[in-house]
Amino acid sequence: MDFWRTLVGKLWLTISGLVACVLLTLGLFLLPYIDTNFTNSDAIKRLFTYVSIIGFALTTFFALFLLTKITQPMQQLIQATDGIRKGKYNTRLALRTGDEIGQLASAFNHMAEELEKNIQNLQLEKEQMASVLRSMGDGVITFDKQGNMILHNPLGEMIMDSWHKAGWEGQQDGSGAAASKVPEPLYPMFERVIRERQDQSSNIHVKQQVWAVNMTPLYSGEDVRGTVSVLRDVTEEVKAEKMRRDFVANVSHEIRTPLQMIQGYSEALLDGMASSPEESNELVQVIYDESLRMSRLVQDLLDLSRMEAGHTDMNFGQMNLNELMDRVYRKFSVRAKERELDLKFIRSEAPLLLEADADRLEQVFTNLLDNAFRHTQAGGTITVTAALEGNQIKVSFQDTGAGIPLEDLPFIFERFYKADKARVRGESGGTGLGLAIVRNIIEAHQGTIAADSQVGKGTVFTLTLPVHREVRE
Numbered sequence: 001m002d003f004w005r006t007l008v009g010k011l012w013l014t015i016s017g018l019v020a021c022v023l024l025t026l027g028l029f030l031l032p033y034i035d036t037n038f039t040n041s042d043a044i045k046r047l048f049t050y051v052s053i054i055g056f057a058l059t060t061f062f063a064l065f066l067l068t069k070i071t072q073p074m075q076q077l078i079q080a081t082d083g084i085r086k087g088k089y090n091t092r093l094a095l096r097t098g099d100e101i102g103q104l105a106s107a108f109n110h111m112a113e114e115l116e117k118n119i120q121n122l123q124l125e126k127e128q129m130a131s132v133l134r135s136m137g138d139g140v141i142t143f144d145k146q147g148n149m150i151l152h153n154p155l156g157e158m159i160m161d162s163w164h165k166a167g168w169e170g171q172q173d174g175s176g177a178a179a180s181k182v183p184e185p186l187y188p189m190f191e192r193v194i195r196e197r198q199d200q201s202s203n204i205h206v207k208q209q210v211w212a213v214n215m216t217p218l219y220s221g222e223d224v225r226g227t228v229s230v231l232r233d234v235t236e237e238v239k240a241e242k243m244r245r246d247f248v249a250n251v252s253h254e255i256r257t258p259l260q261m262i263q264g265y266s267e268a269l270l271d272g273m274a275s276s277p278e279e280s281n282e283l284v285q286v287i288y289d290e291s292l293r294m295s296r297l298v299q300d301l302l303d304l305s306r307m308e309a310g311h312t313d314m315n316f317g318q319m320n321l322n323e324l325m326d327r328v329y330r331k332f333s334v335r336a337k338e339r340e341l342d343l344k345f346i347r348s349e350a351p352l353l354l355e356a357d358a359d360r361l362e363q364v365f366t367n368l369l370d371n372a373f374r375h376t377q378a379g380g381t382i383t384v385t386a387a388l389e390g391n392q393i394k395v396s397f398q399d400t401g402a403g404i405p406l407e408d409l410p411f412i413f414e415r416f417y418k419a420d421k422a423r424v425r426g427e428s429g430g431t432g433l434g435l436a437i438v439r440n441i442i443e444a445h446q447g448t449i450a451a452d453s454q455v456g457k458g459t460v461f462t463l464t465l466p467v468h469r470e471v472r473e
Contacts, residue, residue: 073101077108089116139231142218145194147182150226159231163206186229189215193227203234210238247415255297258290265290303437314444319356321386321393322347328365328384332373340378346385353393353467360441367434368397368461375459376401388467395463404453412451413439 073095083091091112095105133140133153141160142151152160163183182190185204193200199216212234218226265283274280329345336343365384372382380400387394404412415436442449445465453459 073105077105080108080112084112084115089119137232139229141229141231142226143182143190143229144226145224147187147190149181156229156231159211185211186213186215189213190227190229193217194224197224203238208235209233210235243414251297251301255294258294258297261290262287297433301433314357314360316355316357319353319358319361321353321395324358324362324365325384325386328362328369331366332369335373336382339373339376341373341376342381344381344383346383353465356445356465357441360444364438364441364463367438371434372397372399372401372459375399380458391467393465393467395465397461397463398458399460400458403455403457404451404459405455406453409451409453413449 076093076095080091080093089112092109093105095102136153136155139156139159140151140153141149141156144150149160160183163185185206189200189202189204192198193215194217197217199214201212201214204211204213210233212232213229215227215229217224218228265287268274269280269283274283325345325347329343332343369382369384376382376399382400383396383398385396385398413435415433439449442463442465447463447465449464450462451459452462
């Protein structure tokens with residue numbers, strides 16, 4: 001630092017100038033005295049020289065005093081302030097004086113201590129907030145007023161990336177950039193929040209997912225400077241609610257039809273509408289058939305509820321699959337002739353299941369064959385094939401029926417789901433629970449079931465069962 005630009009340098013020049021002026025003034029007033037007492041010019045020169053040296057020494061001493069008491073503490077204060085500016089919040093001054101400089105140093109230390117404490121608290125709160133955001137099961141995304149993403153947690157970032165990959169680009173600005181902008185599904189809600197300054201909540205459908213979105217305004221004083229969005233994946237909840245409503249509706253529909261039939265034919269009998277014993281027997285037979293239908297529906301519902309609750313009664317033991325296929329073939333062979341269907345059972349080597357429930361697997365075969373019979377027209381073919389592949393037995397049920405549309409395949413194992421759009425109804429409709437029961441029985445055997453179909457060409461159901469069933473705790 002240039003000495004002459006410092007406070008001490010300026011004071012020193014000022015004091016030197018003042019001393020010079022004083023000396024000149026005194027010289028003018030004392031000139032008669034000097035002429036009287038100092039007749040020698042050398043003596044006068046020495047006098048002025050001594051006086052100048054003494055004045056310069058006094059001003060220099062005063063300057064050094066100011067340098068020690070003012071400039072050096074001020075330089076320390078400047079360095080400490082610069083350290084605070086650079087983020088060194090633990091910087092302190094070691095000045096211990098009772099003057100104003102000491103008071104300033106004490107105030108600076110107190111300010112630095114409070115600032116360090118506040119910065120630490122802010123950092124702690126920031127870390128806590130970051131931990132909370134990371135641990136949240138919901139996506140959190142903050143946008144500014146222009147729609148730019150300014151903050152998000154990992155789940156929020158993953159949601160934005162998935163939407164971006166799915167083709168949901170953000171609203172483009174003037175430059176055409178869409179990255180880190182409000183995505184299209186959220187944009188209408190974002191505009192309402194900015195415009196109305198009120199919280200907004202809605203369910204948003206994106207592809208096959210449903211998101212519950214809560215968006216609130218982010219204030220800066222009285223102005224809205226952005227929004228905070230909380231997104232939760234409620235696809236499963238919405239699906240479960242829909243399944244519950246569909247279940248109630250389907251059960252009501254399935255039970256209402258036989259009840260109406262029973263009620264109608266019972267009233268006909270009570271009113272004496274049957275004119276002969278044959279007509280009475282026919283009405284009674286209809287009532288009996290409908291009661292059996294209701295009984296099957298109730299029994300299927302009970303079985304399915306127990307299976308889904310994990311309370312399925314299974315009697316596992318050694319079982320020969322060929323013997324089971326023989327029993328099922330004898331059961332359906334007469335029905336195949338009546339329907340003019342070609343029923344084929346193709347067996348390989350005699351596969352032996354070491355742990356299987358024969359009755360439950362017979363129920364699986366019966367349900368799948370019954371399903372194939374109901375949806376295959378006369379002249380069609382139904383083929384059952386069993387083969388041993390490594391430690392697994394694969395059984396396929398193939399028919400040449402109407403087939404299942406591709407969009408229905410993922411849902412055919414759900415309760416009461418019927419792909420009636422492409423299927424041809426047979427003589428009797430099912431309850432819509434058969435395939436759901438089949439899936440639960442196969443999963444209880446630690447196996448898998450899958451379906452492949454083409455509309456108009458037929459359907460193939462493939463079962464995969466392990467030869468050795470693992471024992472699970």
